Amino acid sequence: MKIIFGLHADGMNPHKKENRLGIKTVGPDGFLQLLETQLGIPVRDSSYTSRVVSYLKRMESAGIEGSFFEKSCLVDKFNVAAELLNWRDQWYSGGWNGQIRNDNLTSGNEKKLLDVADIEKQSQIPLAPGEGERLQAVLTALQHQKTQINELQLIDPIANFPKKWRLVIRSFDGRKVDVLSPKAEAGTxxxxxxxxxxxxxxxxxxxxxxxxxxxxxxxxxxxxxxxxxxxxxxxxxxxxxxxxxxxxxxxxxxxxxxxxxxxxxxxxxxxxxxxKRYSSARPLLQLLPLAIDLLWEPLDPETLLEFLLLPYAPMPKGLRSTLASVVADSPGMNGTSWNSTLEKLLKKDDEASQKKTKQVIDLWLNPQRYQVSEGIPLAVLHDRTLQVVDWIARRLALDNDEAQIALFRAANNQVNELAVVLGHFEDQKMVLSSEQIHYLIEQVTGSGTDLIDRYAExxxxxxxxxxxxxxxxxxxxxxxxxxxxxxxxxxxxxxxxxxxxxxxxxxxxxxxxxxxxxxxxxxxxxxxxxxxxxxxxxxxxxxxxxxxxxxxxxxxxxxxxxxxxxxxxxxxAGKPLSEEGGNMQESKFISLPAFRRWWEIKPDKNLGKRERESFSSLDTLFKSPYQWILNYKARLRSGALSEIADGNLLKGTLVHHLYESFFQQCAHVLTETKLDNVIVNDWFDEAINPLLHQEGLVLLQPGRAIEKARLEETARRSLFELIEQLRAANVVEVEMEGYNEGIFFGGILSGSIDVRVVNKAGVEAIVDIKWGGKRYKENDLRDNQHLQLVIYSYLRDLKLKSQGWPSVAYFIIDDSVMLSHNNEFFPKAWVVNKESDENTKQVWQRIKNTWQWRQEQIKQGIIEVTIKNSEPDENSQPGEDGLPIPDSNDFYSDYGALTGWRKSS
Structure with missing residues (x-):
């Protein structure tokens, strides 16, 4: 057998392809394994991470206190152990025998060498051999055994190899390949x-x-x-x-x-x-770190969402994808939306399946959690790893696809390695910090895996x-x-x-x-x-x-x-890479459609009115008809990539749900002679943290304590103000998120009203809750553009009939203020005077006229594209009897890329 041996020849080699037998090109790993196999040397299968843990035990046995690496160990003892182990392995490959003789100390400043030598004395603690020790075993065996190798050719000079390798090479009389000489034609x-x-x-x-x-x-x-x-x-x-x-x-x-x-x-x-491109970010390789990160308190909603969205995970895919949508909208678990969604999912299964699903959810999503500042007990971490091992093993047994099997085997090896490493620790009661856990996971994951179907061809x-x-x-x-x-x-x-x-x-x-x-x-x-x-x-x-x-x-x-x-x-420019080489194929440039303020399409019955409308769909129809067409008629949707809710939208939702819970449990405070602040404060203190865990986990994450405190202060202050406003109005009944629908000129109109209240006289009012935007809502009330409140008032009028249209108001959470046209229902409201004498019913008539105007345009196949930096014309307004339409309305549009190419782009 002929061996071609190089320091870097374990990977791809640029050798001309030829038919040959008994010739093998190898690097250090391949050659060492070949020698051990032919010499019958048993090798204990031990991962690098296991060796690091074993070496750390030797360090602790030798005593970290007083060593040159003592302070470094206070920060990250695993990385210290890994670095010292690398030194040790280099020394052994360089000819070390495991000792530093005192008579060889030259300056008295070699403490780090002596400390490493002291660690080596702890040989009672098993440590799998490194390359140098394995080479020594090969050299010993070669003294009385032969291999099938009869020729050894070196790619690199022998001087480039570590000392132990040089000894092995000389035992085979290895020779260097001829140095490449320039053979390009003279004069070139x-x-x-x-x-x-x-x-x-x-x-x-x-x-x-x-x-x-x-x-x-x-x-x-x-x-x-x-x-x-x-x-x-x-x-x-x-x-x-x-x-x-x-x-x-x-x-x-x-x-x-x-x-x-x-x-x-x-x-x-x-x-x-x-x-090959190795990556530890392959979806299946993320299962282990995500499953372990679910053990931390507070739970990170991003971790929860990523776990639920994994292509491979130990929960039914339909269950995970549905719960992922809930988490994206309400970052947390076990809240109202979570529980109602889960209840609907479970109703589809029989009792046995329901029990099994609950057990799976509890196992993976509701484990005991541990504070990051305290760490996770090693035994808990070990059990969690074994749970992942068990699922991967069972999933692997069910797969017949070779590519999938290769991927699951790679993941199985890595998770099993962590389980073995954790099992090496004698004290299962010890606690590992977040940094130590992440280090171990990174070590067993390594560089990850290659794409499973990208082989050489x-x-x-x-x-x-x-x-x-x-x-x-x-x-x-x-x-x-x-x-x-x-x-x-x-x-x-x-x-x-x-x-x-x-x-x-x-x-x-x-x-x-x-x-x-x-x-x-x-x-x-x-x-x-x-x-x-x-x-x-x-x-x-x-x-x-x-x-x-x-x-x-x-x-x-x-x-x-x-x-x-x-x-x-x-x-x-269309030029080739070289005179001999081929050129890239020329592509014909096609001009993108230019932007137009109006789209003209062939009239079609499918463009007609919808059977059911809501405030949001009517508002889109009036102010941005192209979005209405693309959304409700063409049914074009943005991608399904979930994103955790955050910012003012989330805060508004949280406070809204807080109000809802309060009035469900404590509505009696509205009718008591005197408001007991202690009752409200005690209720708030008990309710806010569970709510944040259930729907607002993002605010519990590191670095957001100030934002969380501000939210709590705003929510508490605004709750007291809302209670005061309702008490002043003699409210005796509060309904939140009540669903209403009725017939209108365009079909069926529906919507959920934020707050509907009834006073002692039986008179109703409607309140729409907003997190912020006080100035904008004042303008809406002043200009009679409060369309959402008008629509809800119309729906309630259909129900009430004899009472007339209910009063309406906005409640702004951030400013703790109630905005209304007058003080007739809410005597303590901030009054915003209208610029016209139109009442709610007359505004409703404007809505009707505007709807008829837009529907007539659409019936003719004329669609207005209301984006900024475009000029409206005489057809962009419905006339004096309709609602005033803004020149543009595309701030939150998902369809901007479909509106045509503009020179400014």
Whole structure:
């Protein structure tokens, strides 16, 4: 067996495809596993997170107090353990035997080395071996055993490998592959570039009389192209276009994960190369962190909503989606809306199913919760993890789709790993902080998973002429064309050890690879893809590149006669990426319809009046008929993406429900001789927190304490004012959210009235509650534009008949004020005088006239588009007998994008 071994060869490798048997290309992970298998060395399967927890136990056993990392542990002991474990593993790979001899201390400042050595003495606590220890086991076995490997070829120089690897390599007499030499045709820009970079690397550049580097002049012959693009997707499409028409052997190096390239290949019907983008944000991988976050108090409504909206979750999908809508409107649980919705859902099932559904809801949504400041007991966390393990295992057993099975297996492995890690803690009564829990979850989730159906492909009708990689060091062959896509510099890790500490480690047999050596390796490796090209080299950069690659710095400082191509401009101008390459297909530009104030459509019976209307639909018909058509006739709806209610709308709803609960329970205070403030305050204090938990969890989140306090103060103050207004009016009956409907000139009219009150004389009045907007409501009353109140008054008049139209008023929560036209019903109301003598019935007649005017326009197929920055005309007003119509009404429109293209856009 022949092994080709490189430091970065565990991933994609740019090796020419060929038929071969007994040849394998591997990196450190693959080679170590192969050796252990052939030598029969048992390896304990242990995750990185489990090793961190085990090492933390060793740290605690050795004693954290007095150590150099003591203060860091007070902040995050898990990350401290992870960092120290990484040091330990590097030392073992570098030849450490687990001890620091005192006679090798050179300066007396090596406390961190001694502290790590003290931790290593706690060998009674099991710790799965790291790479260095596993390599030592391989070296021991190789002394008396043989493998099937008869040839070992190195991609990287042996000096680049850690010490233990060098010993293994020498036991196989490993040899370095030949260094790539420039094979581009003499006289081409590519050959000049290669020779110049080699001269710079070897320290032998051509100098002028002043000792300055003589710049290499490129001839712009097309063999070297430097391309800039503002978009990775655009440049990836250009690469795919080039490859589609090219028959040259090509190597493609991606400086990032390269997923955009595979997406572009699909669009050009090219086989995917197998680039991967790992993400811990895959929906199924979010189940575990969300299930654990549901244990915190106060419950975060965003967490609850995300859990309910997961594509995969341990609750019936229909139940989750319905409850998600409730949570979006009323951020909380177990409130009036939640309970009524759940009751309707349960009625559809038999008794056994109802019981099971309640148990599922209680298990996942109503667990015991814990304050973030106190943490969660480890035993509770362990049980929660096992609940997720159990559900995934049962769900996995039911699936037959291979892609889904792969996804569930990945999630199952990660959740099981956390369960194992938590089981390693001996003290199950210990409490883990929020930071510690999130650290453990992040560790077991790692980089996440790739998309489950994005594999590398081959094409049966096209020769295999493209190889791809994300690692520059693995180039060992020549290609006609090399494309370095998304070329950018990479940051290197800093050295955590001082010079004296490094010397001490060396005296203890530890040979570390220092950052300076890593920089040198990177410089050598960056030459490999350049030297692999024999005919053409493309370097593609993007505007979002944070660190420019040193190669580009060298080209700028040492070469003239080249200029980066702006790919976006070139493609828009219809130019190809190269003379040989294909061009993007030209798209025909189609002008978008221009904006018009009036739409003219063919009259149709379907545009006629609706069977049922409400205030909101009539208001839309009058002020924005295009929205009325698109909403109620075309039935166009905005996306179903749920968003948590917040702001003044939520606050108004909360206070409204608070009032409703108060008058259901304490209406007697309206008729008592003297108002007992203690009763109201005590009731408020008991009611406000449950209400916020049930419908306003957003206000209980960190950072919103002041906003919550202001809401409570406003709600309390306004409740007292509302009570005072009703007591002054001798109100004896209060109904909130009462549904009313009746016949009107357009069909059936319906609506829910915020507050309907009746005084001692049996006279009714209607109050509409608003959170704010006192000035706007004053204007509505002054101009007789209080259409909602007029409509509700009409509906009540249909019921009352003999009494006449009820009085109307607005109650503004934020200002704690009642607004009305007079003091006839509410003697303490703030009076807003009308500018005309019209009564409510006369305003209703204007509503009727306006309705007939709009319906006639729609009947003729004429629809007004009332958006701002557009000019109304003589047809935009119904005349003196109708309601005044504002010039525009699109502030809350969902249909602005459908109204036509404007030059200002």
């Amino acid at each position: 820009d590519l050959r000049r570039l290669q020779q110049t970079l080699i001269a710079l690397q070897t320290g032998e550049p051509e100098l002028n009389e002043k000792g300055e580097i003589v710049k290499t002049i490129l001839k712009d012959d097309g063999s070297v192209q430097v391309v800039k693009s503002g978009s990775k997707s655009v440049s990836a499409l250009a690469v795919a276009s080039f490859l589609k028409s090219s028959s040259e052997n090509t190597a493609l190096l991606s400086g990032s994960d390269g997923v955009e390239l595979d997406e572009a290949f699909e669009r050009f019907n090219l086989p995917r190369s197998g680039f 081959c094409s049966p009708d096209k020769p295999i002429n493209l190889v791809a990689t994300t690692t520059q060091s693995t180039f060992i062959s020549h290609f006609d064309t090399a494309i370095w896509w998304d070329i950018q510099g990479q940051s290197k890790p800093a050295n955590p050890f001082s010079k004296s500490e490094v010397e001490c480690l060396e005296s203890n047999g530890v040979d570390l690879i220092m950052p300076e050596a890593l920089y040198k390796m990177d410089a050598i490796n960056s030459m490999k893809p350049i030297l692999s090209a024999t005919k053409k080299l493309m370097l593609i950069m993007h505007d979002d590149c944070e660190n420019q690659h040193p190669l580009m710095d060298q080209m700028i400082s040492c070469m003239d006669g080249w200029e980066a191509i702006n790919l976006d401009d070139e493609l828009l």
